[in-house]
Amino acid sequence: MGIAERKNREKQALRERILGAARHIVMREGFAALSMRKIAEAIEYSPAALYLHFVSRDEIARALCAEGYAQLLETFEPLAGIADPAERLKAMGRAYVAFGVAHRETYRLIFMEDPSYTGAALGAKTAAAAPGPSAVGRAQTGIQAVQPGTEDDPGAAALQFMISALNELKAAGRLAASVDARVWADAFWATLHGIVALHLTCPVFPSAPLDTVVGIALDTWLGAGGVAADADPDGIASSNANAAVSRRKRAGATGAEGSSQVKAQAKARVKAQAETQAEAQSKARAETEAKAQTETQADAQADTQAETQSETQGGSDAEPAPTRRRAARKTR
Numbered sequence: 001m002g003i004a005e006r007k008n009r010e011k012q013a014l015r016e017r018i019l020g021a022a023r024h025i026v027m028r029e030g031f032a033a034l035s036m037r038k039i040a041e042a043i044e045y046s047p048a049a050l051y052l053h054f055v056s057r058d059e060i061a062r063a064l065c066a067e068g069y070a071q072l073l074e075t076f077e078p079l080a081g082i083a084d085p086a087e088r089l090k091a092m093g094r095a096y097v098a099f100g101v102a103h104r105e106t107y108r109l110i111f112m113e114d115p116s117y118t119g120a121a122l123g124a125k126t127a128a129a130a131p132g133p134s135a136v137g138r139a140q141t142g143i144q145a146v147q148p149g150t151e152d153d154p155g156a157a158a159l160q161f162m163i164s165a166l167n168e169l170k171a172a173g174r175l176a177a178s179v180d181a182r183v184w185a186d187a188f189w190a191t192l193h194g195i196v197a198l199h200l201t202c203p204v205f206p207s208a209p210l211d212t213v214v215g216i217a218l219d220t221w222l223g224a225g226g227v228a229a230d231a232d233p234d235g236i237a238s239s240n241a242n243a244a245v246s247r248r249k250r251a252g253a254t255g256a257e258g259s260s261q262v263k264a265q266a267k268a269r270v271k272a273q274a275e276t277q278a279e280a281q282s283k284a285r286a287e288t289e290a291k292a293q294t295e296t297q298a299d300a301q302a303d304t305q306a307e308t309q310s311e312t313q314g315g316s317d318a319e320p321a322p323t324r325r326r327a328a329r330k331t332r
Contacts, residue, residue, distance in 0.1 A: 015053045017043050019067070027105045030115055031061065061109060062120035068106040069121035069158075076161055085165035086174070090218045092161065093192050097214050100196030107196060122158075159185055187330050191217055266306050 021042035025034050036057055040047040051233035054060045075095045084086040100107040110121045169175035195214060198205040206213045 005105065011053070014043075014045075014049075018050055018053055019060065019063055023064055023067075026064065027103075030105055031109050034061070058114075058116070061114070061117050064106070065110045065121035067119045068103065068110050071103070071106075072096070072110075073158060075099055075156065080161075085168040085172075086222045089162060089165050089188070090222055092165075093188070093218050094214060096192045097199075097210070101199060101210070104200055108200065111193060112200075113127060115250060122156075159189075162188060188221055220331055 005331045018039060025038055026041065027041070034057060036047045036050050036241045040050055054063070056329060075098075076092055079095065079221055082091055109117060152277055159182070163181045166175060166179070166181035166184055170177055170179060170181070195206075195210075195217060199210060
C-alpha cells in the first residue's frame with residue numbers, strides 16, 4: 001500500500017468516525033444538540049481537525065441526510081419482487097411509515113429540518129448518498145422500476161419506484177389512462193409523509209392504532225383489493241374510498257363508543273356539580289335560619305331578664321325593657 005493510498009484510507013476512516021459520532025448525537029439528543037465541538041469531544045479530536053473534512057455543521061447534516069435517505073431506499077429493495085403493483089405500493093407505504101417511526105430523528109433531519117438538507121438527500125449523487133445498484137431495478141414485472149440515469153439519484157429512484165408501479169396499473173387497465181402517474185405519486189407520498197409527521201409532532205395523533213390509520217389511507221388510495229379497472233379518470237378512484245368504508249367503520253366503532261362514554265361522563269359531571277351546588281345552597285339557608293332562630297331566642301331571653309330585673313328593682317328609675325334589651329344586645 002502506497003503512502004497516498006494509506007492517507008486516503010485514514011482520511012475516509014476519520015470522516016466515517018465524524019459522521020458516526022454526529023449520527024449518534026442526533027439520534028440520542030436531537031439535531032439541535034449537534035455541534036462541531038461536541039463531535040470533536042466524542043471522537044477525541046480538536047474541532048479544527050473536523051474542518052479538514054467538513055466545512056460546517058450543515059455539511060455534516062447534509063451528509064447524514066444523504067445516508068439516511070439511502071437507508072430508506074434500502075427498505076424498498078425487497079419490495080421490488082412483489083408482482084402485483086398495487087400491493088407493491090401498499091408495501092412501500094407501510095415501509096415508509098415504519099422507517100419514519102423507527103428512525104425519528106433521522107426522518108426529522110431529512111424531511112422536517114431544513115429544505116437544503118432534504119435537497120441534499122433527494123438529489124445527492126455522492127457515494128454516501130447512493131445506495132448502489134438498486135434492487136428496485138430488478139422488478140420482475142416487465143417494466144423497469146428505475147429509469148436509466150436515476151441509479152445515483154436517491155430522490156429520483158424512490159419516485160420512479162412509485163411511478164413504475166402506477167404505469168403497470170395503467171398498462172393493465174386498472175388505472176385510467178388519463179392519470180398523471182407523477183402527480184399521483186406526489187400525492188401518495190404527501191399522504192405518507194403527513195402520517196409520519198403528525199405521528200412525530202402531534203401528541204393526539206393518531207386516535208386509532210397507527211397501523212389502522214395507515215391501512216385505511218392505503219385502501220383509500222389503492223382499494224382493499226387493489227385498484228379497480230374502472231378507476232376514476234381524474235386519478236383517484238372513488239371506488240377506492242368506498243373500499244375502505246368497512247375498515248373505517250370498524251375503526252370508527254371504537255371511536256363512537258368512546259364518544260358516547262365521554263358524553264355520558266360529561267353529563268354525570270354536570271349533574272354532580274348541580275347536586276353539590278344545591279346541597280351548598282341548602283346548607284347556607286339552614287345556617288341562616290339557625291342563626292336567625294338563635295338571635296330570636298337570645299332576644300326573648302334578654303326581654304325576660306330585663307322584665308325580671310325591672311320587677312326586682314321597681315320604681316320609675318328602672319330602664320324600659322326595650323332599652324335594656326338593646327343594651328343586652330350590645331353586650332353580646
